[in-house]
Amino acid sequence: MDVLLIVNPISGDKNKSNFLKFAGQIMSEHKLDSHVYKTTGKDDFKEVEQLIKTKSPHKVIVVGGDGTLNMFLDIFKLEGSLIGYIPMGSANGMAEEFDLIDSPKQLFENYLASENYFEVDLLLLNQKHLLLHLGDLGANANLVGNYEKDKSRGLLTYAKHFWSEFINLKGFEFEIETEENTYERKGVMLAICNGRKFGTGIPLNTIGKMNDGLFELVIVKAVDFSDLIKATYSKFDEDYEIQNFETIQAKSAQIKLHKPNLLQIDGEIIDQFDKIQIDVLPKALKFIK
Numbered sequence: 001m002d003v004l005l006i007v008n009p010i011s012g013d014k015n016k017s018n019f020l021k022f023a024g025q026i027m028s029e030h031k032l033d034s035h036v037y038k039t040t041g042k043d044d045f046k047e048v049e050q051l052i053k054t055k056s057p058h059k060v061i062v063v064g065g066d067g068t069l070n071m072f073l074d075i076f077k078l079e080g081s082l083i084g085y086i087p088m089g090s091a092n093g094m095a096e097e098f099d100l101i102d103s104p105k106q107l108f109e110n111y112l113a114s115e116n117y118f119e120v121d122l123l124l125l126n127q128k129h130l131l132l133h134l135g136d137l138g139a140n141a142n143l144v145g146n147y148e149k150d151k152s153r154g155l156l157t158y159a160k161h162f163w164s165e166f167i168n169l170k171g172f173e174f175e176i177e178t179e180e181n182t183y184e185r186k187g188v189m190l191a192i193c194n195g196r197k198f199g200t201g202i203p204l205n206t207i208g209k210m211n212d213g214l215f216e217l218v219i220v221k222a223v224d225f226s227d228l229i230k231a232t233y234s235k236f237d238e239d240y241e242i243q244n245f246e247t248i249q250a251k252s253a254q255i256k257l258h259k260p261n262l263l264q265i266d267g268e269i270i271d272q273f274d275k276i277q278i279d280v281l282p283k284a285l286k287f288i289k
């Protein structure tokens, strides 16, 4: 198969029917052997795994938020298709990271036309969970968790949970052991970064590269948390705003928490953990450029 197009119909509350019509037309004009898979939120991994294993698509183009891309990492990494990502979620950290500024239609045409790609590392957490972009423990994960549980969506609901988390910021203690050192620390958030920027464009660290075989752990203390908010308004001034965050770069690490804490990966809540082993899977994915 030439192209498998995976679309999350609900991501970002965005209507994708125009885009789908356009994509269908272009693919039939080019006489491409293609298939469109719309996610349902149930058994998507199995369905896509089956499609990829039986049809071996040359390119897989994913339309949705970071969470949609994350759903299929395990199969993408095994089968080695070229991946095109079209951001249409509510928060699109990967779009910021890859600087995807073209419209969805333009991106789709670019991906069909190009055979060039760049390779990207993945992080493996506790031998089980794949992280493409950013994960964290503490304040932000709690915020994502409370937002997900809320029946209402949208910016106002997000703001409500943001303030309740911000007013009740709770520090937690943890130990980080890397190949080189052991660190005893306390913070309100511990970020695990393959990339550098939140979906809003807020940079968490300035040294991360997604293909260097390394990751960054960023410790955010209560006083620094307000910097994160300030940084929202000055996202172009990376070096100035985030100079306070302690950043530990490593090839592998183990985090031990004194008490279990909620972990979010690429915007999705995973579970509570008191121990997290982090390893890098170097150059595990091929993204079309």
Ligand SMILES: Nc1ncnc2c1ncn2[C@@H]1O[C@H](COP(=O)(O)OP(=O)(O)OP(=O)(O)O)[C@@H](O)[C@H]1O
Binding pocket: 008, 009, 010, 011, 012, 013, 039, 040, 041, 042, 064, 065, 066, 067, 068, 069, 088, 089, 090, 091, 267, 268
């Ligand atoms: N048809 C569907 N109905 C409901 N949920 C779905 C559907 N398809 C996918 N999902 C869910 O969508 C999530 C991924 O959404 P993604 O993060 O890409 O978009 P988003 O709009 O940015 O999300 P959010 O608003 O939660 O941040 C996954 O948890 C997946 O299970």
